Amino acid sequence: MNSVESKPNVKFKSVTILSNTEISPNVFLLSFKRDFAFRAGQVLGIAVSSNDDARLYSIASGENDENISLLYNIKPGGKLTPNLAILRPDDTLWITVPFGTYAGSDEPAYWIAAGTGIAPFYSMYRSGLGSNKILIHGSRTLDAFYFSDELLTDFGSRYVRCCSQQEGEGTYHGRVTQYLEALDNLPEDQKYYLCGSAEMVVECREILLSKGVPFSNVVAEIYF
Amino acid sequence: MSFAETIVPKEHLLGKTLPDLKRIAAKLGLPAFVAAQIAYWLYKTNIQSYDEMTNISKKVRLLLAEHYDLGVSDPVKVQQSADGTKKYLFPVSSHKFIETAFIPDARRNTLCVSSQVGCKMGCLFCATGRQGFQAQLSAGQIINQLRSIPEREQITNIVFMGMGEPFDNAEEVMKAQEILTAAYGFELSARKVTVSTIGIVPAMEVFLRESKCNLAVSMHSPFDEERRKLMPIQHVYPIKDVIDTINRADLGKYRRVSIEYIVFGELNDTQKHVKELARLLNKTRCRINLIRFHPVPNVPLPPTNEDRLVEFQRALNEKGIVTTIRASRGLDIDAACGLLSTKALIQRENGDF
Numbered sequence: 001m002n003s004v005e006s007k008p009n010v011k012f013k014s015v016t017i018l019s020n021t022e023i024s025p026n027v028f029l030l031s032f033k034r035d036f037a038f039r040a041g042q043v044l045g046i047a048v049s050s051n052d053d054a055r056l057y058s059i060a061s062g063e064n065d066e067n068i069s070l071l072y073n074i075k076p077g078g079k080l081t082p083n084l085a086i087l088r089p090d091d092t093l094w095i096t097v098p099f100g101t102y103a104g105s106d107e108p109a110y111w112i113a114a115g116t117g118i119a120p121f122y123s124m125y126r127s128g129l130g131s132n133k134i135l136i137h138g139s140r141t142l143d144a145f146y147f148s149d150e151l152l153t154d155f156g157s158r159y160v161r162c163c164s165q166q167e168g169e170g171t172y173h174g175r176v177t178q179y180l181e182a183l184d185n186l187p188e189d190q191k192y193y194l195c196g197s198a199e200m201v202v203e204c205r206e207i208l209l210s211k212g213v214p215f216s217n218v219v220a221e222i223y224f
Numbered sequence: 225m226s227f228a229e230t231i232v233p234k235e236h237l238l239g240k241t242l243p244d245l246k247r248i249a250a251k252l253g254l255p256a257f258v259a260a261q262i263a264y265w266l267y268k269t270n271i272q273s274y275d276e277m278t279n280i281s282k283k284v285r286l287l288l289a290e291h292y293d294l295g296v297s298d299p300v301k302v303q304q305s306a307d308g309t310k311k312y313l314f315p316v317s318s319h320k321f322i323e324t325a326f327i328p329d330a331r332r333n334t335l336c337v338s339s340q341v342g343c344k345m346g347c348l349f350c351a352t353g354r355q356g357f358q359a360q361l362s363a364g365q366i367i368n369q370l371r372s373i374p375e376r377e378q379i380t381n382i383v384f385m386g387m388g389e390p391f392d393n394a395e396e397v398m399k400a401q402e403i404l405t406a407a408y409g410f411e412l413s414a415r416k417v418t419v420s421t422i423g424i425v426p427a428m429e430v431f432l433r434e435s436k437c438n439l440a441v442s443m444h445s446p447f448d449e450e451r452r453k454l455m456p457i458q459h460v461y462p463i464k465d466v467i468d469t470i471n472r473a474d475l476g477k478y479r480r481v482s483i484e485y486i487v488f489g490e491l492n493d494t495q496k497h498v499k500e501l502a503r504l505l506n507k508t509r510c511r512i513n514l515i516r517f518h519p520v521p522n523v524p525l526p527p528t529n530e531d532r533l534v535e536f537q538r539a540l541n542e543k544g545i546v547t548t549i550r551a552s553r554g555l556d557i558d559a560a561c562g563l564l565s566t567k568a569l570i571q572r573e574n575g576d577f
Binding site: 043053054056099100101102114115116117138139140162164175176177196197198199200201202203205206209210214215216218219220221222223224 | 453
């Protein structure tokens, strides 16, 4: 989830940035110390000035992690991200309280993400919900499988990387939608969590529905 | 070595508010009254070129043309329904198109305008949502949907219920509603302009504070869990917060709030729903507009049951909520609610997967 203005009447508080690292071309992971509780899958409103409108980003760290991390890509001409990307450690970031109900559970499920849409699932995984999940991550390039070292270690064969524009060892060459199309016998009684752009979410949802998954088992989060 | 000329598209004048035009006049070293003259030609007439701005000197017209395009463009296609509804297709850039519906009836002529190419909201029941999101419309591209149709002079009502979520493009929509209602613009009464949202709370707060136009909210279910399955936005802006936002606003005497409610047979038309709607809207001055579900291919939602629809309306009215059923118009040309889509015309661009 990203890029929507948050509630203007919600008060910001300031936090001090610990790190703001470009982990892939134009994609950054920003961290600051956690001093509040949240549920994995929730979003934060953030701004570089307390006078700005907040934009929403999914938290990309575990409920018990020491720091809060946010994964974002630079949108050329955007109001927030070009200014966010130049912030350095010890600079100030303004945040809202965490909110939202896109929450995971400890039931078996599929987590299906595209691009920076991996963030809420990484948060759920870091919060101990990953052991019975199948994680499918789609991206255009091989350098966009964020957190893949850690995910590969813990998920093993339950972690599927679909790369549409490059071929790589251990990755499926094609769109995440093509990968889903080719799957047979998808369990109809499990939840399918989706997070990514509107195109990705609606296309994946359509494929799941066509394979007999009831719409009540498709849990969608969208970027906007 | 070759030198390729880069053509930077000029900004459009259509869609500029009067304050915007004054800034432009100042930037070009023109007297402030030129701004009002330009606004007149843009919004009170249907001129197609600078040459027709006869009370502006040729020198100034050339200066304007050097820096700005007028920004008017005709629809490239029109379809007409058996019931008189028309659907216009406008190109907004290469391979990106929007649709606009003109809906005449005995008492009013309504224009249903789009605010985005596609939509990011991903609502399960909506054809526009299924094409994903391609682009934001500028205020000029929104205004052009009214300015450039032959029925322009007959339009009595504007509804922002076409493609897109208006409050995901709030800045341009706010400009457009100003131009539609301002004395320098189309001078429509704010009571005749309705902006419809799925409930993006921060932008709604701004709209309720700064505009006098009517508000419509797409609810479709009063229950959290059920609404989440139909509309992903519920994860972030629950309907309860949306209603609280309306309740906190000063609506004045005449401003109208409608709750839009697509009725799916035996899914969201039960007594339980009637009770919860009455509870949720207990303090809200609004009416409910029931909409028949217009089936979208491969969407596993049940069609409206006519008997249950009428019973649902009766039960809600009995609870004291003024409830109407919206006529389905333009079904045969896919112009009815939730059916607008330009998916077939889009050339796919690289997304995030």
